[in-house]
Amino acid sequence: MTTHALSDTSVMLGRSVRHVTRSLDTIITVTIMPIAFLLLFRYVFGGAIETGTDNYVNYLMPGILLIAIASGITYTAYRLFMDLQRGIFERFHSMPIARSSVLWGHVLTSLVSNGISVVVILLSGLVIGFRSSAGPLAWLAVAGILGLFTLALTWVAVIPGLTASTVDGAAAFSYPIVFLPFVSSAFVPTETMPGPVRAFAENQPVTSIVNSIRALLEQQPVGTEIWTALAWCTGILVVAYALAMRAYRRKIG
Amino acid sequence: MISVSGLHKSYSELHVLRGVDFEVTAGSIFALLGSNGAGKTTILRILATLLKPDGGTATVNGFDVVSQPAEVRESISLTGQFAAVDEILTGRENLILIGRLRRVDDPKGTADDLLARFGLAEAAGRRVATYSGGMRRRLDIAMSLIGTPPVIFLDEPTTGLDPEGRIEVWQVIQQLADSGTTVFLTTQYLEEAEKLADRIAILHQGTIIVSGTLAELRELLPPASVEYVERQPTLEEIFLAIVKEQR
Ligand SMILES: Nc1ncnc2c1ncn2[C@@H]1O[C@H](COP(=O)(O)OP(=O)(O)OP(=O)(O)O)[C@@H](O)[C@H]1O
Ligand SMILES: [Mg+2]
Numbered sequence: 001m002t003t004h005a006l007s008d009t010s011v012m013l014g015r016s017v018r019h020v021t022r023s024l025d026t027i028i029t030v031t032i033m034p035i036a037f038l039l040l041f042r043y044v045f046g047g048a049i050e051t052g053t054d055n056y057v058n059y060l061m062p063g064i065l066l067i068a069i070a071s072g073i074t075y076t077a078y079r080l081f082m083d084l085q086r087g088i089f090e091r092f093h094s095m096p097i098a099r100s101s102v103l104w105g106h107v108l109t110s111l112v113s114n115g116i117s118v119v120v121i122l123l124s125g126l127v128i129g130f131r132s133s134a135g136p137l138a139w140l141a142v143a144g145i146l147g148l149f150t151l152a153l154t155w156v157a158v159i160p161g162l163t164a165s166t167v168d169g170a171a172a173f174s175y176p177i178v179f180l181p182f183v184s185s186a187f188v189p190t191e192t193m194p195g196p197v198r199a200f201a202e203n204q205p206v207t208s209i210v211n212s213i214r215a216l217l218e219q220q221p222v223g224t225e226i227w228t229a230l231a232w233c234t235g236i237l238v239v240a241y242a243l244a245m246r247a248y249r250r251k252i253g
Numbered sequence: 254m255i256s257v258s259g260l261h262k263s264y265s266e267l268h269v270l271r272g273v274d275f276e277v278t279a280g281s282i283f284a285l286l287g288s289n290g291a292g293k294t295t296i297l298r299i300l301a302t303l304l305k306p307d308g309g310t311a312t313v314n315g316f317d318v319v320s321q322p323a324e325v326r327e328s329i330s331l332t333g334q335f336a337a338v339d340e341i342l343t344g345r346e347n348l349i350l351i352g353r354l355r356r357v358d359d360p361k362g363t364a365d366d367l368l369a370r371f372g373l374a375e376a377a378g379r380r381v382a383t384y385s386g387g388m389r390r391r392l393d394i395a396m397s398l399i400g401t402p403p404v405i406f407l408d409e410p411t412t413g414l415d416p417e418g419r420i421e422v423w424q425v426i427q428q429l430a431d432s433g434t435t436v437f438l439t440t441q442y443l444e445e446a447e448k449l450a451d452r453i454a455i456l457h458q459g460t461i462i463v464s465g466t467l468a469e470l471r472e473l474l475p476p477a478s479v480e481y482v483e484r485q486p487t488l489e490e491i492f493l494a495i496v497k498e499q500r
Contacts, residue, residue: 011353019341022380087337091396094301094331096323097354253305 005098012105013112019079020113026075027113031120034068038121041187042128049188057130061122062213063186066206068117069150070177073157076110080161081170084251093252103158103248110154111147118146132217142216145226148233149209153177155240162247180206205232254279254404254435255300259309262295269295271459272309277452279403282426282436284450286443286492291456293439294334297408300437301331314403330400334408334439336393338381344368344392345377348399355400367395372421386413394422398429405429407438411445423449443489453488457496 020026038060041049046056053059080103083089092102122130134142157174164170183197184190184206190198201207208228215222255277262270269292277283287293298304300313302322311318314328339347345364352360368377371391381389390413397405407426411419419442426449430436440446446453447467454464463470467488474486474494486494 008354011350015339015342015350018346022341086340087333087335088339090298090303090333091331091337092354094303094326094329095351095354096326253303 008097008101009104012101013108016105016109030072030117034064035124038064062210063181066181069114072114072117073153074171074174076154077157077161077170107154114150134217138216152233152237155244158244162251186210255313257311261308275454280433281451282430282449284446284453285439287456297406329404330397330402331406332397336389340382344373351396351399371395387418404435447488
């Protein structure tokens, strides 16, 4: 059964990755907004923002990547919603396959497509001055955090994908998530914010994730913040997975 | 091969199935008739393990749909009422996908055979999004034949097909039955049931009100002796008369 689950999941992954590569415009749609923000903050607001670093693009990069992932996971909700609408979801469920492969195929595809988006944005960043002296191990840690963040948010996206009654509904959930980095340490130091806003900014998941990635890329000590970041990601993952599975069981009756 | 007894199913207030009983013997073609909303699709979804019944039992190929769903799924293939195909993949890729999931030995060869058999060879490399409704339907049925399961469920398989396509599908269904596959189909075309089915059942107001061979159903009505030329009533007349009687 487990070998079936693995091979079925890889067939499902192949199918869904093909959906991504057949509509490369989705990658462009996902990356264009973060790149626009990168340019906007670098060339328009950047001059007036005092972060205490000499390379503001480096400072921006972690938050920009999180925004890209937060908007990228919308496509998982969309693809899942379409599978349900088109009846292919039911076809798979009437077949002798590992049922877990139906959702995992979409989830793993999200890791692949968001991975591509992250690489595209990093390459664009290089053009406007992003530099990092981080070694392979630090990059691996960055990839790990981003991967875990993507996985957690993708399971969040599975919930509306399964329960939404319209396409717009399936996509709308991501707007607040995309907004979170703006009220965090992603673009400006939290010390400049007024009391309650600062309290929120410093205690929401994005700040710890941004600070950890920033430290890794700048080869600074990460301190305890990385544990806060990992705890947030793991916590979101566990809760979202549980809720998604509940929605799934409801769906398949 | 399929055995259903005392099947009940409600959607909140709506009591759709109120004790459905029937048997389908191996290698036969069984047609389920009923008006729109009678519950045909509901029965099919229960038999295909997509929906749990509220009461009663149903077995397919000797396996209980509630307690042995995995074994039931090994035994069946479902073509739903609305074509369930992947729009972004090509026709050939759709067939290969199902072939891989069903672990057939040669998914590509199987796909090419089916494409030829269903007159889709020319469109094989095109995305399904560009297919006509009838082409999708044929692809949908072709996808269900992969892996040669012993039982095939077809929910209104010929709805939306042109007369030629319909005859092609009829031939496929007849071939399936000849090769020993049990076929369970629903249809709105009574002519279809008349032509294909070994046994026919009519679902009305939650139960099977009549079932039998076409000849048995004909006996329910007297031959139309008042007419100058004596003729057998068509299945359509039988159907309408029985449904009306029950109202
Ligand atoms: N998921 C659902 N929730 C609520 N009601 C439903 C649901 N599915 C079906 N129904 C209702 O149950 C009844 C039977 O539906 P079903 O689809 O089984 O009928 P059918 O015989 O296949 O009809 P048709 O010939 O139109 O395909 C209908 O009144 C339908 O509105
Ligand atoms: Mg129906």
